[in-house]
Amino acid sequence: MNANKFLNRLYKNKGTGNCRNEEYIKTIKNWCSWFAIIIVFTFIHCFRIGSIPYGINVDEMGMGYDAWCLSMFGTDRYLNSFPVYLINFSGGQSALYAYLCAPLVKAFGISATVLRIPAIIFSFVTLFFAVKIANFLWNDTRMNLLVGFLYMIFPVFLMLSRIGLDCNLMLGMSAAFLYFILNAVERQRNQDYLLAGVSGGLLLYSYVISHMVLPVFLLLLVIILIFMKKISIKQMFFMAIPLFLLAAPLMLMHFINMFGLEEMRLGIFTIPRLYRYRSDDLSLQVVGKNLLGFFQTTLMYDDVPFNSIPFFGNMYFLSIPLILTGLGHGIWLFVQALKKRCWEPQIVMILWTASVYITGIFIGTGDGPNVYQVNSIYLAYLFFCADGMLVLYLFVKKICRKLAQAGLPICIGIYCCLFAVFTKYYFFDYTDDTYLIDLFNFKFEDVLVYMKNELPERVAERTTYIGDGNQTYIYYLGSTMISPYDYNILEDDKPYTLWLWTESYQNYRFNFPEEIDPSGNYIVPETSTEWITLYEQYGFEKEHIGTHYLFWNSILDEEVSSAQAVVSWDHGVIDGKIVMDNSENTVLSGWALNMDYDIVWNDVIACADGEFYPAEKIERKDLADVLQNDVFLMSGFRLIIPNDVLKKGNVKIIFIDYDHKVCYVERYE
Structure with missing residues (x-):
C-alpha cells in the first residue's frame, strides 16, 4: 500500500x-x-x-x-x-x-x-x-x-x-x-x-x-x-x-x-x-x-x-x-x-x-x-x-x-x-x-576612510596592522575592492607562497606583531578586548569607528621636547654627530632617563626619511647599581639604522613616556 x-x-x-x-x-x-x-x-x-x-x-x-x-x-x-x-x-x-x-x-x-x-x-x-x-x-x-x-x-x-x-x-x-x-x-x-x-x-x-x-x-x-x-x-x-x-x-x-x-x-x-x-x-x-x-x-x-x-x-x-x-x-x-x-x-x-x-x-x-x-x-x-x-x-x-x-x-x-x-x-x-561568532568579522572601510581624511598624511602612511581575525587580508580586499591585478604582487610566482601573499600589502600588515611596533597604526575589532586593553595601556591615541578601534602613536609627530632627559651615548654618536659604521647599517647605543619623573623611557624610536626604527631595550645593570634603583635596569637601548638612510641626514630620535604622554627629542643633521 x-x-x-x-x-x-x-x-x-x-x-x-x-x-x-x-x-x-x-x-x-x-x-x-x-x-x-x-x-x-x-x-x-x-x-x-x-x-x-x-x-x-x-x-x-x-x-x-x-x-x-x-x-x-x-x-x-x-x-x-x-x-x-x-x-x-x-x-x-x-x-x-x-x-x-x-x-x-x-x-x-x-x-x-x-x-x-x-x-x-x-x-x-x-x-x-x-x-x-x-x-x-x-x-x-x-x-x-x-x-x-x-x-x-x-x-x-x-x-x-x-x-x-x-x-x-x-x-x-x-x-x-x-x-x-x-x-x-x-x-x-x-x-x-x-x-x-x-x-x-x-x-x-x-x-x-x-x-x-x-x-x-x-x-x-x-x-x-x-x-x-x-x-x-x-x-x-x-x-x-x-x-x-x-x-x-x-x-x-x-x-x-x-x-x-x-x-x-x-x-x-x-x-x-x-x-x-x-x-x-x-x-x-x-x-x-x-x-x-x-x-x-x-x-x-x-x-x-x-x-x-x-x-x-x-x-x-x-x-x-x-x-x-x-x-x-x-x-x-x-x-x-x-x-x-x-x-x-x-x-x-x-x-x-x-x-x-x-x-x-x-x-x-x-x-x-x-x-x-x-x-x-x-x-x-x-x-x-x-x-x-x-x-x-x-x-x-x-x-x-x-x-x-x-x-x-x-x-x-x-x-x-x-x-x-x-x-x-x-x-x-x-x-x-553569540557575539562574535567564530570565523566572523567585519569590513573596515570606514576606518580606512577616517585615516585618510582625519589623520595627517604621514600618520596614515605608517605601517598599519590589522587583526585580530581569520584571513584578515580578505576583509581588507572586500573593504577596498582593489583590483586583483594590483594585489597580485606574486602573480609570476607559481605556485604562490600563500603565507607571504596574504601577509601584507603596501603599508598594511594583516596580523598583529608579536612585539608592539610603537611606530605602527592598529585596526582592532571591537570584540578583541585583549588587544584593545594592550594598546590602551601603551598610551596610543584611540578612536572607535563602527565595529573597530583605531590606535596610533601621536607622540611620534612631536618636534619639540615636552620633558627633560639625560642621554648618554656609548656608540654611534660623538660630539652631537652620528658616526656611521663601516657596514650596511649603523648601531646607535646608549642609555637614557626621564628626568621629570625619574623613570626609564617606554620607547626610543629613530625617525628618518619617513621610516621608523624602534630601539631594542637593553638591560643596564651597571647603571641600576650605581643609582641603587632597579627601576633604571632597562634604561639601555640599541638602534640599528641603514647607512643609506643616515646619509640623507635629518634624523630624529624620540624618547617616549606613554604613561605621562611626554617625550624628549634629539635631532641630528
Whole structure:
C-alpha cells in the first residue's frame, strides 16, 4: 500500500450536494494558508538579513571578493579566468554561489546583505521544489501545505538560508534535482531525463560533498530502475550526456589535484590546482563513531553557532520521533516496492538519505558531520517528518477518531508556539548570546576612510596592522575592492607562497606583531578586548569607528621636547654627530632617563626619511647599581639604522613616556 492510499482514508465521501461549495471553500482556505506562509516566510528570511548573523563569515567574504573579481575582470582573486572551482583560502570552494553573486556585487558592492541575497532566493527555490516533491509523494494539497509549513518553521532551514556560504546551495539544488528525477520516472519522457541530467550537473557546482553523494545516489537509483524496468538505455543516455558534460571539468579538477598536475585551461575556463587538496577531510578512522554520530548532529544540533541553536535543535526535538517514524515508514514502502517491482516515489527519499549518510560518516572528527556539510539530508528529514505525522494520525484515528482530529491541530499549535519562541530569540537575543561568532568579522572601510581624511598624511602612511581575525587580508580586499591585478604582487610566482601573499600589502600588515611596533597604526575589532586593553595601556591615541578601534602613536609627530632627559651615548654618536659604521647599517647605543619623573623611557624610536626604527631595550645593570634603583635596569637601548638612510641626514630620535604622554627629542643633521 503506497502513501496515496493512506490519504484516501482521511475523509469519507460526504455526497455531492454541497460538493462545489466545499471544494470552493477548500480552495480559498488553501490559497489563504499559502498566502500567510509566503508572507511570514518572506519576512523571516529578509528581516535584518545584513545583521543576523552579525558580521560576515570569512568564506562569505572570500566568495564575495571572488564574485566581484569575476564580475569586473573575469578572474578570481588569483587571476584564474572563470574557474570551475574557486581556490579561496587554499582548500577550494564551490563556484556556483560566486557566479550567482557576481552581478549583485557589481551593482551594489560587497556587504552582508548583498552576499546573502542568493541564499534567500534559493530558500524560495527549495520551498517551491519541496512542495512539488510532496505532490509526487502524496498528491494531496493538505500534505503540500504541511510540507510548506514545516519548511517555514524549522530552525535549520532559516539559519542555513541566512548566510552566504556556497555549501548551502546544495539544499536547493538537491530539491530541484530530486524533483526532476521523480518527474522523469513518472512521465517517462526523454526530455525529462535530460532535465534531470542538467540539474544533477549543476548540483555538482553547489558543494563539493555532492561529488560523492550524487554518484552513490545515481548508482543505487539506476540499479533499482533497471530492476523495476522503469528506465531504458536511451533514457539513461539522455540523463548521462548533460550530466557528464557538466561534471567533466570537475572530474578534471579532481584528477589534476590528486596527481599534482598543473592547472588547465578549457577555453575561457580554468581548471585550478589547489594549494591544499582536502582529501584528508574524508577519513576511515571516524566511520565507527559517525555511524551514530551522524544522526546525533543532524537530528539534534551541532556546535557551530550559525548552524544550530542547541536549545531548539535543528528541527525542534518534537520532530525527532516523527522523522524516525517517517523514515521507518519510508523503508517499509521501499521494501514493499522492491518485492512487488512497483515504483514508489519514497524510494528516492530513502536512496538520497542513504547516499548522504554513506558520505557523511566519513566526514568530521568522530562526532558526526556538522549541519552545513550534510545540509541536503534535511530535505529528506522534512518529508519524513510530514509522513510521520500522517502515519501517526492514521494510527491514532483507528483507535479514537476524535483524539486524532484533536491531536493534529494540537501538534500544529505546539509547532507554532515553538516557532514563535525561536524567532523571538533568533531575531532579538541570538546576536547578544553569540557575539562574535567564530570565523566572523567585519569590513573596515570606514576606518580606512577616517585615516585618510582625519589623520595627517604621514600618520596614515605608517605601517598599519590589522587583526585580530581569520584571513584578515580578505576583509581588507572586500573593504577596498582593489583590483586583483594590483594585489597580485606574486602573480609570476607559481605556485604562490600563500603565507607571504596574504601577509601584507603596501603599508598594511594583516596580523598583529608579536612585539608592539610603537611606530605602527592598529585596526582592532571591537570584540578583541585583549588587544584593545594592550594598546590602551601603551598610551596610543584611540578612536572607535563602527565595529573597530583605531590606535596610533601621536607622540611620534612631536618636534619639540615636552620633558627633560639625560642621554648618554656609548656608540654611534660623538660630539652631537652620528658616526656611521663601516657596514650596511649603523648601531646607535646608549642609555637614557626621564628626568621629570625619574623613570626609564617606554620607547626610543629613530625617525628618518619617513621610516621608523624602534630601539631594542637593553638591560643596564651597571647603571641600576650605581643609582641603587632597579627601576633604571632597562634604561639601555640599541638602534640599528641603514647607512643609506643616515646619509640623507635629518634624523630624529624620540624618547617616549606613554604613561605621562611626554617625550624628549634629539635631532641630528
